[in-house]
Amino acid sequence: MASRQQRRDRLIFLVPSMTVLTVLLVYPLAYSLGLSFYNYYLPVPRTTFVGFDNFRFILGDDAFWEALGVTARFTGAAVAIEVVLGIAVALLLDARIPCRRFVNTVVLLPMAITPAVAGLLMRWMFESNWGLVNYFLGLVGVRGPGWTGDPAWALWSIIFADVWQNTPFVILVIYAGLQSVPVEPLEAAMVDGASRAQTLAHVVFPFLRPLILFVLIIRSMDAFRIFDQVFVMTGGGPGTTTQTITFYNYVMAFRQLRMGRASALGVITLLILSLVIGAWIYLLYRREKGEW
Amino acid sequence: MTRQAWRFGRRGGLLLLVLLVAACALLIGRGVAPIAWAADPTVHYISHRFPMLEFWVKKMGEYPGIKLEAELIPFDQALEKMQIHLSQGASTYDIMATDAFLPTFAQRGWLMPLDPLIAKLRQAVEWDDIDPVLVRDVCSYKGKVYGVPNLAISMFFFYRQDLLDAAGLKPPATMDEWIAAAKALTAADKKQYGTAMTLKAGDGFQNDFTYFLRTYGGDWYDKDWKVTIDSEAGVKALTTMKELMKYAPPNVLAFHNDESTVAMQQGLTAMGLLWQSRALAMDNAQVSKVVGKVSFAVPPAATKGGKSRARLAVGCYSISAFTKNDPELLFQVIGKTLSKVNMRESAGLATPTRLSVTKDPEVTQKFRFIRAAADNVQAGARLVPSNPEFSEAMLQTTQTLQKGLTGELTIPDALKRAQKVMSDLMTEKGYYKK
Numbered sequence: 001m002a003s004r005q006q007r008r009d010r011l012i013f014l015v016p017s018m019t020v021l022t023v024l025l026v027y028p029l030a031y032s033l034g035l036s037f038y039n040y041y042l043p044v045p046r047t048t049f050v051g052f053d054n055f056r057f058i059l060g061d062d063a064f065w066e067a068l069g070v071t072a073r074f075t076g077a078a079v080a081i082e083v084v085l086g087i088a089v090a091l092l093l094d095a096r097i098p099c100r101r102f103v104n105t106v107v108l109l110p111m112a113i114t115p116a117v118a119g120l121l122m123r124w125m126f127e128s129n130w131g132l133v134n135y136f137l138g139l140v141g142v143r144g145p146g147w148t149g150d151p152a153w154a155l156w157s158i159i160f161a162d163v164w165q166n167t168p169f170v171i172l173v174i175y176a177g178l179q180s181v182p183v184e185p186l187e188a189a190m191v192d193g194a195s196r197a198q199t200l201a202h203v204v205f206p207f208l209r210p211l212i213l214f215v216l217i218i219r220s221m222d223a224f225r226i227f228d229q230v231f232v233m234t235g236g237g238p239g240t241t242t243q244t245i246t247f248y249n250y251v252m253a254f255r256q257l258r259m260g261r262a263s264a265l266g267v268i269t270l271l272i273l274s275l276v277i278g279a280w281i282y283l284l285y286r287r288e289k290g291e292w
Numbered sequence: 293m294t295r296q297a298w299r300f301g302r303r304g305g306l307l308l309l310v311l312l313v314a315a316c317a318l319l320i321g322r323g324v325a326p327i328a329w330a331a332d333p334t335v336h337y338i339s340h341r342f343p344m345l346e347f348w349v350k351k352m353g354e355y356p357g358i359k360l361e362a363e364l365i366p367f368d369q370a371l372e373k374m375q376i377h378l379s380q381g382a383s384t385y386d387i388m389a390t391d392a393f394l395p396t397f398a399q400r401g402w403l404m405p406l407d408p409l410i411a412k413l414r415q416a417v418e419w420d421d422i423d424p425v426l427v428r429d430v431c432s433y434k435g436k437v438y439g440v441p442n443l444a445i446s447m448f449f450f451y452r453q454d455l456l457d458a459a460g461l462k463p464p465a466t467m468d469e470w471i472a473a474a475k476a477l478t479a480a481d482k483k484q485y486g487t488a489m490t491l492k493a494g495d496g497f498q499n500d501f502t503y504f505l506r507t508y509g510g511d512w513y514d515k516d517w518k519v520t521i522d523s524e525a526g527v528k529a530l531t532t533m534k535e536l537m538k539y540a541p542p543n544v545l546a547f548h549n550d551e552s553t554v555a556m557q558q559g560l561t562a563m564g565l566l567w568q569s570r571a572l573a574m575d576n577a578q579v580s581k582v583v584g585k586v587s588f589a590v591p592p593a594a595t596k597g598g599k600s601r602a603r604l605a606v607g608c609y610s611i612s613a614f615t616k617n618d619p620e621l622l623f624q625v626i627g628k629t630l631s632k633v634n635m636r637e638s639a640g641l642a643t644p645t646r647l648s649v650t651k652d653p654e655v656t657q658k659f660r661f662i663r664a665a666a667d668n669v670q671a672g673a674r675l676v677p678s679n680p681e682f683s684e685a686m687l688q689t690t691q692t693l694q695k696g697l698t699g700e701l702t703i704p705d706a707l708k709r710a711q712k713v714m715s716d717l718m719t720e721k722g723y724y725k726k
Contacts, residue, residue: 239698
């Protein structure tokens with residue numbers, strides 16, 4: 001059991017990190033939570049307490065539910081593609097392909113680009129009249145759509161941009177996991193006459209499962225908060241077909257200048273995200289308890 | 293190398309410490325008072341970007357005895373930055389380009405009333421030469437002047453004379469003729485589209501929609517500020533826009549003024565509504581493939597002989613209420629920038645705002661756009677509503693209206709919802725009884 005001195009020392013060592021956390025995390029969060037109960041319109045310095053009015057307004061606002069739907073569709077599609085593609089590429093890199101080191105480096109490059117720049121790059125690639133995507137489609141006789149200006153394709157353009165930028169993260173994690181799969185079970189499977197598919201399904205994947213869950217959590221959190229690509233590529237349009245929760249929050253705060261409502265929306269977003277992450281973490285704990 | 297060998301000695305350490313402290317002091321000093329040792333005051337300027345404003349900034353930078361730091365960015369971003377900084381009472385910007393949102397800013401107390409400066413410097417800036425109608429109708433709010441008009445522009449109907457001639461068509465005079473001509477001139481496989489449109493949500497969409505709405509006899513508000521877009525004229529406006537969209541480039545819903553201009557310059561579109569300020573760029577061989585091929589006309593009316601009500605815009609230069617610079621200096625900078633000589637030089641980029649220049653036959657003869665702009669005003673071009681709430685509701689309203697074009701909502705539903713957005717705001721701001 002720790003002595004009194006040790007406990008005091010621990011507290012002293014905790015002070016710097018707790019101070020930083022309080023200043024950078026707890027205070028802004030508490031401030032935002034407080035603000036969500038006020039009618040705070042930026043051009044008017046006077047604020048009035050309105051209780052849960054801001055929350056009521058948002059929950060009754062069609063734009064909120066539409067944005068939530070867009071965010072859910074985006075997150076689901078982007079994360080699913082990234083995980084499946086990431087695993088496939090990681091398996092490919094794990095195989096003895098030629099120029100593996102070079103390919104490894106090239107595959108990871110998109111991660112080094114800031115999302116806003118990546119968005120700009122994609123915006124020009126998806127430009128319907130002069131963009132690269134439609135140019136290449138034209139070479140094979142396909143007339144490409146209006147991408148970012150087409151309600152049916154705008155969200156897919158952003159999904160593609162996100163997949164291009166974030167699949168490397170999945171590849172990196174899964175590839176590292178593949179390197180740490182012990183040789184013994186693989187050899188045992190081979191001796192027992194297991195096929196490649198069986199070895200993959202029954203030996204490799206059980207080892208990778210916690211890592212897959214990890215990338216699912218991280219990518220879901222990130223994708224749910226997407227802003228940069230939306231801002232740069234479509235500005236939430238056409239109509240509101242690509243207006244995600246975070247973009248809607250930005251519009252409310254910095255274009256409509258409704259800080260009280262924007263804070264309330266931030267709190268609601270935090271709650272939704274906490275529920276999603278909670279569900280993922282619950283799954284992780286089940287794994288740790290040996291339930292799967 | 294031993295640990296001791298590369299360590300700083302006492303003197304070295306002391307020197308490093310002194311240097312660090314000096315560097316910090318220098319940085320802090322610069323941060324707190326960036327012009328502490330500068331001989332010339334720094335004037336911070338912000339506006340959106342198009343050739344006329346670029347010209348003014350160039351001239352403003354030539355004013356002796358000041359250092360100009362100019363920020364020219366897209367319209368929505370400039371508006372956003374101004375709002376955020378001004379709402380906090382920050383002195384970030386001294387001179388700002390304002391237009392339809394001037395009443396909003398003036399009402400919030402963000403702009404400096406210029407009347408005392410005008411009284412004091414009337415002769416120096418030749419104030420009486422500046423068009424008083426523009427000052428009264430656009431750059432003032434509740435009887436006080438908050439801006440100096442720097443340009444006047446309207447939306448023209450641009451058309452490719454060569455393409456229309458080849459197809460045996462005349463510039464369309466009605467909406468039906470426009471649709472028919474756009475259909476005839478569309479050859480998507482050759483990347484040629486019948487019409488240009490500016491439909492990005494925000495002020496781009498608003499400009500086009502305002503023209504269609506008013507030309508069909510409607511408007512945003514009635515005389516009592518009741519929102520009136522959910523009307524027969526509104527339905528006709530969105531229906532025509534949706535029909536024309538079929539003959540516009542596929543991503544036209546993402547087009548703002550720059551994209552529409554480039555599409556015309558690159559020969560992608562055959563005609564369409566564009567701002568007067570973009571006219572000169574059509575004949576710039578460095579950026580245009582259609583030099584000498586583009587002509588201008590008054591935009592089509594709803595029916596033969598009807599009124600054509602394109603958007604008219606007047607830009608102003610305003611001074612921030614929170615500026616830390618000498619207001620007299622700033623007013624003189626604006627006044628000298630908008631001098632007769634400069635305005636004469638810029639007359640090809642927009643309609644000048646000095647009477648001595650607009651009435652000069654030499655100028656009007658040299659720049660054909662000025663004549664066309666006058667015809668446009670004669671035909672019925674008008675300013676947007678002057679209430680402060682108009683620009684505030686613009687983004688949300690146009691996003692909703694856009695849904696009528698994308699098919700997310702039916703046209704009547706889009707109009708109904710957009711009307712509700714605007715009406716709710718007007719109610720909240722006390723225009724009607726709850």
